[in-house]
Amino acid sequence: MSALTAHRERPTKEKIGVFVCHCGRNIATTVDTKRVVEEILKHPAVVHAEDYDYVCSSPGQELIEKAIKEKRLTGFIVAACSPSLHETTFREVAERTGLNPYKCEIANIREQDSWVHEDKEKATEKAIKLTKSAVEKVIRNEELEPIKVGLYKKALVIGGGIAGIRAALDIADAGFPVVLVEKGSTIGGHMAKLAETFPTLDCASCILTPLMSAVAHHSNIRLLTLSEIMDVEGYLGNFHVRIKKNPRYVDPEKCNLCNDCVDICPVTVSSEFDEGLSLRKAIYIPFPQAVPSSYLIDLDACLGMNPITCGKCAEPDICGPEAVNFDDQTEIIEEDIGVIVVATGYELYNPENIGEYGADKYLDVITSLQFERLLSPSGPAVGIPKRPSDEKIPKRIAFIHCVGSRDERHQPYCSHICCTYSAKHALLFKELVPDADIYSFYIDIRAVGKNYEDFIRRVQEEAGVHYIRGKVSRIYEQDGKVKIFGVDTLLNKRIEIEVDMAVLALSMVPAHGIEDLASKMRIQIDGSGFLQELHPKLHPVESATSGIFLAGAAQSPKDIQDTVAQASAAASKALGILTQEKISHIPTVATVDTDLCSGCRLCISVCPYGAIKLIDEKAEVKEVLCEGCGACVSTCPSDAISLRNHTDEQVSSMLKALVGEI
């Protein structure tokens, strides 16, 4: 006994408690938790130790609280699962009981022990060493407070499609200023091009244009069209963003949409808004409801903005309000931003990549978005689709599903919306051309949204569409007809049919330039090129960079319903930050002893977060950027940098505990 007492002479004033978790059978099967308790009690600083089934449960947490109060603990260890799971849980227990949260440490005896070993004896020895090592650390831990920094209470939304519009309006309606940046000349995105939307068949414009107008008139929204993100610096709450605003050459404030400039303009090019199915002038407005409500000049098409080459649109008798401004310049706009929502949307896969379907060669093989324009009452066919080659109304039409989707040679993923929009196309077409024969070639019908199955059933029953299960192998034109090689895998018959027009349901791919933007913002891209969420279930709208959120088809192919839901989710996460007065950051950051620092800059070169700068020839850590990785600490040749609560003394005593010297 005397030996034990001698051993228990306490060289420290610290009174540490240890709680060993069974994690059900996860730990207890491989680790003798009772022995860990016995052994750790021999440590001079440990005044209390016990084991329990689930320390993270409410009764488990109460055990800790009770011990802290009764034994006047100055710190404690939970020997349990990885700190990434429950460190926060237990630090909150400390805080509620009046202990500094940084006086709680985790010994990971699950992932680093019980899960990876079989020999119970040795696993128990290891658990004892891991726990002892954590005790050695905690007795040397400083009491720390989270670092608090201010934030700019302003949001940046990138992308002016339905996702960006929804997110911007939600944030602006909550009372915070929003900068909405759109690359194109108008907001509205792809939704503005759609005829009607499934499954309710409400007209896309009727839903979208009021929202576009709300953006235009919202006092909290600064709308920047024809604009791109140049660079993004800073961190959560304190981003500094530079935006390049390209010239429009028409002042939206003065333009009254009289159309005289368009009438006089001698240049015609194909219209992007109509997917190449109609013509527009070099001075144009993509569609009448565009926001901002103003013309713009397409400089690539314009003959030249001076009286010698053309310049007709700017003549005073043409543009009365003098809105046309040939001297308009590119502008660099700088904004201080607290949070960012990325909603850059999608584009259709280039059909030229699928040679066997011939969309690049045959006029009457068109894309689903082109068909959408043909169906639109405001589109080039004024609502009754005509085939591009001879302007005749097609009587036999084929819809081809999975064009570029679910295909290893193109996009391996399912594009999620094509089954349902192809059904919608069939139904709308049947309503316009009742005697039409409609074929729909599919692999599987994936109509996985609320009320979508009912919609598909309605199309099958009402429109009499011939649904043929089998992927199309080849499409070509012969004698003015579109010929399709297909198969009916249910009847086991190969099929060759002739139709007047074929519509390709092309896959959704991320918008052009997404990689570039992602690298500027230090956010990740997934294997398919879409923006990567932090966790599919725990953090579905968060990027890996704090303060940057994702919405809409930029994150994965999705329909309008899911897009707006995700946009509102992203806005709500953004508001969760904007409504805070200060932002908290971990205090376990690097600190520099300026007396020892020689200004060699090695730390700057290894810091992955750009957190270190040289000021007066001495390294200085911008604490809010530091993530406490320790790269600078181990690099510094002068031993001038240390990490709070990971000091050399702590690390070496932890190692001594692990190798059995303590």
Next chain:
Amino acid sequence: MNELAERVKEISDQNVYSCYLCGNCSAGCMFTDEMDTLPHQVIALVQMEDKDALEKNTSWICASCFVCSVRCPRGLDVAAIMEALREIKIRERGFRKIDLRKIKDIEKLPQIAITAAAQKFTW
């Protein structure tokens, strides 16, 4: 994986379970009129370990034009699977070298059968 599918994989390095039976191979095949069973159905039979796959004439009509292989959305080399089925059938006869002069009615034999018979010694 069933034994027949395993054997097909050994010979062709193609996993028939990758096939989701979209029918693209059948849709693009120029010789289905002569086949008693469409190519994708033969693959379905192999997936179900139905030895009928070896008795169908599909693999013998196949001309190895590779249209199916080029267009398969699951990246399967369907022509190689057909070749594997031919090899499995031919190898049932053991390692007998063929003598072209001794084959009766050689002009009635599909050319691909001669190729397959020659290839059975590859491995």
